[in-house]
Amino acid sequence: MHWYDLQNIAQIDSPAIVLYPDRIKENIQQLIKMIGDVSRLRPHVKTSKTAEVVQLMQEAGINKYKCATIAEAEMLGMAGVAEAMLAYQPVGPKIFRLLAVAQKYPATRFSCLVDNEATAVAIAATFAAQQLSIPVFMDLNVGMNRTGIKPGKAALELYTRLHTITGITPVGLHAYDGHIHDTELAVRTEKCVKAFEPVKALVQQIKDAGLPAPLVVAGGTPTFSIHAANEAVDCSPGTFVLWDEGYRQHIPEQPFQFAAVLITRVIAVIDDQLLCLDLGHKSVAAENPQPRVFFLNVPAATPVSQNEEHLVVRVEDTSLYPVGTVFYGVPYHICPTMALYEKAYVASDNTCMANWRIIARDRSITV
Template sequence: MEENWWKIKSDILIDTPFLAVYEDRIRFNLERLIRSVSGDTQKLRPHIKTHKIGEILELFKIYNIKKVKCATIAEAELSAIHEIPDVLLAYQPVGIKKERWISLLQKYPDTYFSAIVDNLESAKALNETAKENNLKLNVYLDLNTGMNRTGFSISQDWTALIAKIIKLKNLHFEGIHIYDGHLKGTVEERTHTASNSFSEIKEKAETIEEKLGYELKIVAGGSNTFPFYAAQENVECSPGTFVFWDFNYQSNLPEQNFKPALVIVGTIISKPTNSTLCIDIGYKAVSSENPIDKRLVILNDENLIPRAHSEEHLILENRGKNEYKIGDTIYALPYHVCPTCALYDMVQVVNKGHQICDQWKVAARSREISI
């Protein structure tokens, strides 16, 4: 790994903590992603929940990535604002979200929107709302392959559910959505498990296609199973974390060879003892759903070990011989980058010369943009 790639030499002063993103590394990750599908960008539908940033959507277009997946109405609207042609909401619209979804489609008629459903009642409700608004909505059936978070179980007769959805006149059935983020272990273990369920799904989908007379779309996987789905024909892949990467995936998905492209920049604000440092990266500045040893890694020095965490403070134990003083800068790699990014209004963009050259708004961290 490039030594001290994260170090910033800019004269621009930004109050800490802040997020720094490295555009050359983001571009490297995009190019790496495209190589993983042999240059076929039609296979890519990256999830934008990691970054939520319009300028990165503009980068997607430069690299001919024209389809995205999202989890919120705000992310979908941001994609439409930046003229991404094809946007999938991988979140079943129910309640008020159903009404907001309709408003989104009406405001951005040039964007091809679709959403997921996992039961007949929700599909009927969408169909009724579409009928009231003189619309035809594009939907995928969300399948549960074992994560047990959303989706219709593949152990049940999901082909019968599709047959019922197809009869709803104000819905257009697009295809199948699969997210198997529960799969862990080695790449061989993940591939084996994903392959077992996918082969059965693919076989049944082909039977449905014969009856429908058109090819179903299949949107499948996230980061964990990206290598498997990247190798399958007629499957759109939806990794998201690749754009910034993080310590979790760097450790557990080493075969994918993406580069970390985001760090948290903090400051030493106190030295309670000779071997104790306090920095300003509290748990309002980094995703903290995991135990303290799985929240961040200090890049300056592997001997700086997180010991205690509160809202605006992080206590580090200095086990090494390096000396630090109050006011020194600390660089940290988050363990889970997606919710970390959502804690910040802006990210600071660092160029190859290690200078801060721009800032990008994390626009879709808001639950609403205009709808």
């Protein structure tokens, strides 16, 4: 029996997602082994969005985290983590929601990103009105061209200005290089090092200006092993905890293993080569071109078309897969796939024993 096979599969409706905690724990330990210093880890919880997975990381000694939404931030507050960075610049109502989360979970030190003075002032005013101050990281654009200010003179001026605004406390820099994901490690390393050079220069400029040395949080999963070698940087990979087919293909040197599997069934036999599965756009992340899922037990299955509730695949001989046959699949992109499910089944010793609520998939929990 393969590691992913489930003895009680007949009790699990499809489509569904199954988590394997033993493999999650192994991925966590591998992450710690790769960096050597658990205090430099700030994993991104956007992958699992699940409090129980956070608890497994806490049990391994990880107590600083990164998140992308207010719901994820609240999940971290509920878990009682020491630090939770909102890797997002809150604007409008999100500022008030972040304040509410910080007030509701005072044991957790919440922080957020800023990349311009006007937003920094708005955040500061909201917190100062409650006699509070929130730590902020200045978001740097190191080539992603999504958010952030480019390292340089303007960035130094902004970081200096942040120190004069009541209601925020600048503590560091955030440099996400998600645009760097070349399969060849040497190429990826060269690009990562080049993108980080202006950040290093800015750190020195900040210190030369007489300001406290900033904490630097850098990279994601593809550049994790590169930044892990830099003791001056905190690292924030996310996908490692569950892994997916996309990173298995494109980041081959990282030794993480699949810990989340999609369950789908044959619901129709179309002809001698085409099958229809109940795995539509609503069940696996659809932002990438096909194939969006790799089937562990039918690796030759090739997607032909997909709709909201259906996935048509081509196989060599459909007589081998009658209606009701279970396919076990790994998504190409696990993070948005997790957001499509309210709960995940939890398997141990080839049996589903419980389920965990994917609590932070919602836009809000209580705040």
